[in-house]
Every structure is written in structure tokens, then in C-alpha cells.
Amino acid sequence: MPTLLVTGANRGIGREIVRQYAADGWRVIAACREPAASGVDEAETVELDVADAESVAVLAESLEGVAIDLLWNNAGIYPDKGLALDALDYEDWLEAMAVNVLAPIRLAAALKENVAASEKKLMAFTSSQMGSIARDSQGAYVYRSSKAALNMAVNCLKHDVRPLGIATCLLHPGWVRTDMGGGAAEIDVDESVAGMKQLLDGMTLETTGAYVDYRGAPLDW
Numbered sequence: 001m002p003t004l005l006v007t008g009a010n011r012g013i014g015r016e017i018v019r020q021y022a023a024d025g026w027r028v029i030a031a032c033r034e035p036a037a038s039g040v041d042e043a044e045t046v047e048l049d050v051a052d053a054e055s056v057a058v059l060a061e062s063l064e065g066v067a068i069d070l071l072w073n074n075a076g077i078y079p080d081k082g083l084a085l086d087a088l089d090y091e092d093w094l095e096a097m098a099v100n101v102l103a104p105i106r107l108a109a110a111l112k113e114n115v116a117a118s119e120k121k122l123m124a125f126t127s128s129q130m131g132s133i134a135r136d137s138q139g140a141y142v143y144r145s146s147k148a149a150l151n152m153a154v155n156c157l158k159h160d161v162r163p164l165g166i167a168t169c170l171l172h173p174g175w176v177r178t179d180m181g182g183g184a185a186e187i188d189v190d191e192s193v194a195g196m197k198q199l200l201d202g203m204t205l206e207t208t209g210a211y212v213d214y215r216g217a218p219l220d221w
């Protein structure tokens with residue numbers, strides 16, 4: 001039975017990731033800030049504030065010796081939705097960098113031996129097409145810059161974990177109806193996660209470093 005650890009597991013896309021992998025027979029470790037209030041009953045829950053280094057260290061220690069086939073860094077925030085240049089909050093920007101960029105890399109570094117000890121040896125990172133500089137889009141300074149930085153950081157990480165046999169993948173989940181995506185978004189979580197899950201099933205060292213959407217379409221950096 002393969003094992004998944006996913007962050008931001010209590011709502012939105014992360015909650016659906018838990019549901020689909022648990023239904024498929026995986027051991028699922030659902031990481032969230034408040035496990036007792038998560039509503040997750042089909043999987044194990046663990047406490048994790050991804051932006052808190054101590055929280056990451058405590059979790060990593062508790063998982064010593066546990067093989068993790070798929071580590072999915074999914075938790076993320078978008079604090080500047082709709083904000084213009086003069087309305088930017090620079091403290092929020094720092095927090096977004098902590099949650100969207102530093103946290104996934106810190107967790108990957110802390111759990112790389114767990115992933116290396118597994119069969120599948122895969123690290124997935126929920127990015128966004130909004131992190132693509134090639135798209136030359138406007139606004140959303142905080143969110144776009146954080147996802148662009150995540151893309152670069154994972155591209156660096158790819159080289160460090162490859163000798164351990166670990167592949168990486170950056171995913172755009174689509175524009176998804178969640179608290180973040182909003183009600184006007186294009187797809188539901190089930191379609192997004194089913195697409196990403198199918199893609200990840202086929203990810204190996206041969207595909208490491210991919211930056212793709214939930215249907216498998218490659219994205220320009």
C-alpha cells in the first residue's frame with residue numbers, strides 16, 4: 001500500500017486529494033493546522049503549520065522511518081486577490097513567500113529520506129499557471145511572484161533529490177471552485193484532482209521537473 005502525505009488537507013483541493021487517494025487504497029497522511037476540526041475521517045491526520053519551522057521539525061521526527069511514496073505540497077495562500085499596487089500589504093507578501101515558497105522546500109528537505117525510502121519516490125508541488133512569467137500577466141504581485149519563486153526553487157530542488165531517486169513535479173490544478181478559486185472558477189475539485197492524480201501515476205525520474213496543468217499540458221516557465 002503506497003503512502004501519500006499531503007499538506008492543506010482540510011479543505012479545497014487538498015481535501016479532495018485525501019478523498020481520492022484514500023478511496024484508491026493508499027495510506028493517506030493528511031496534514032493540516034487543526035486536525036480535530038478537519039472533518040477528515042477517511043485518513044490519518046497530523047498537525048502541521050507549514051510556515052512554522054518547529055511544526056515541520058516535530059512532524060518529520062514523528063515520521064522517522066516511514067516511507068512516503070508521494071509528498072504533495074499543496075497548502076497555499078493568495079492574500080492579494082484583487083489588490084492594486086498601492087493597496088499591497090508587504091507583511092502579507094512575506095507571509096505568502098513563507099507559505100508558498102519556503103514551506104514546501106523546507107518540508108521536502110525534512111522528508112526527503114522518507115520519500116527516498118519509498119517505492120514511488122515522488123514530490124509534487126501545487127503551483128499555478130499564475131507563476132508563469134512567460135504568460136506576461138498583470139496584477140496579483142504577491143501570489144504570482146510566490147508561485148514563480150516556487151517554480152524556481154523546485155527546479156533547484158530537482159537536482160538535489162535526483163541522486164536519491166526522487167522525481168519532482170509542479171502542477172497547475174486548473175481554475176478550481178474552492179475558497180481560493182471562488183464560485184466563478186471553471187472546474188470542481190474532483191475533476192482537478194482526478195486529472196492530477198492520473199498524471200502523477202505516470203511520473204518518474206524520466207519526467208522529473210515537469211511543470212504541467214491538471215490535463216498534462218506543459219506550461220511555459
Ligand SMILES: NC(=O)c1ccc[n+]([C@@H]2O[C@H](COP(=O)([O-])OP(=O)(O)OC[C@H]3O[C@@H](n4cnc5c(N)ncnc54)[C@H](OP(=O)(O)O)[C@@H]3O)[C@@H](O)[C@H]2O)c1
Nearest residue numbers: 008011012013049050074075076128175176178179180181
Ligand atoms: N483554486 C484554484 O483555482 C487554484 C489555482 C491554481 C493553484 N491553486 C493552488 O492550489 C493549492 C490549494 O488551493 P485551494 O484552492 O484548495 O485553496 P483553499 O481552498 O484556500 O485551501 C488552502 C489550504 O491551504 C492550507 N494552508 C494555508 N496556510 C497554511 C499553513 N500555514 N499551514 C498549513 N496549511 C495551510 C489551508 O488550511 P487552513 O484551513 O488551516 O487555512 C487550506 O487547507 C494552493 O497551493 C493554491 O495556490 C489553486
